[in-house]
Amino acid sequence: MSDVPIKMSGMTRLRNYFLTGVIVIAPLAITAYIAWTFIHWVDSWVKPYIPSSYNPDNYLPFAVPGFGLVVALFMITMIGFLTANFIGRSIVRFGEGLLGRMPLVRGVYKALKQIFETVLSHKSDMFSTVGMVEYPRKGVWSLVFVAGEKDTEINARLDKPGDPLVAVFMPCTPNPTTGFLMYVYRSEIVLLDMSIEDGAKLIVSAGLVAPPYKRLPVTVAGEPIDISLAELAVANRKRGTN
Structure with a gap:
């Protein structure tokens, strides 16, 4: 029996084209939307604290998106640089000492600091x-x-x-x-x-x-079978308990 090619109708082709377009455009659009929303969120927090003489929005006829994000990244980097020296560490210890005297705040601060140090530390081996x-x-x-x-x-x-x-x-x-x-x-x-x-x-x-995962060929009683590593581990563990 010969294979007969199946002809698609015009509506089927249009539907396939539409679905293909959704698959291509949707991830790009969602990623762009999330990035744009994040940039505007950071700008809304940072720009009000920028002096008017340094804010380009006061000189240009349009707002500059992302300027607040650039300023925030620069400030965070500078704080990290200053904290690395003796004076910066002394200031941080003084601030942590003040927070340590606040009953409710100190618990939240210590927990958050430990989480960020664990997640961002280069020595962390969590979730490997x-x-x-x-x-x-x-x-x-x-x-x-x-x-x-x-x-x-x-x-x-x-x-x-x-x-x-x-x-x-x-x-x-x-x-x-x-x-x-x-x-x-x-x-x-x-x-x-x-x-x-x-x-x-x-x-x-x-x-x-x-x-994607390719099953490993395993031989049992001389007969080759296809089984994954996880299935093999489970089978061995069950065999050991019996």
Whole structure:
């Protein structure tokens, strides 16, 4: 039976062209909108504090978008430069001492400072691996970001011999910045090869945008089969418990 090419109607072609245009334009338009909104938001915060003699909006017949963002980046860089020397560190310690005497403010400041230092520090190894854990019940798997093994009070109290607890972050769909912090035994985590960026894409798209992955050929009883690393790890773990 020969293959007969299927002819598309004019409306079908128009629909396909429209959908193709949406796929091409929508990401560009949304990205441009978010960037434009962010620039205007920063300008609205920074420009009122710029002296009139240095604000180009007072000399030009139109507003200069992004000038406030440039000033903010310059000021942040200068603050970081000044803080790196002895005088700057002394000023920062004096300011932190004042905040430390405020009962409510000091807790918020210390928590935020620790978070930013952990996230922005070059020595940070947080969220270096993507994994899977059985949650919220057996047989149902959830994607998690593995924070790494650390010697904490939690580990000292709950670790099993040869099987320490590992901190993992389970993000929520479609916002990967919110989720749950869980401590899971290392033997219960199935590590994946995908990057943190690919894992975030998978979460944001609700599973629609999955990273490409080629299954590895595995031989069982002389017969080649196709199985992924995650499936192989799960199968080995189940075989070990039986």
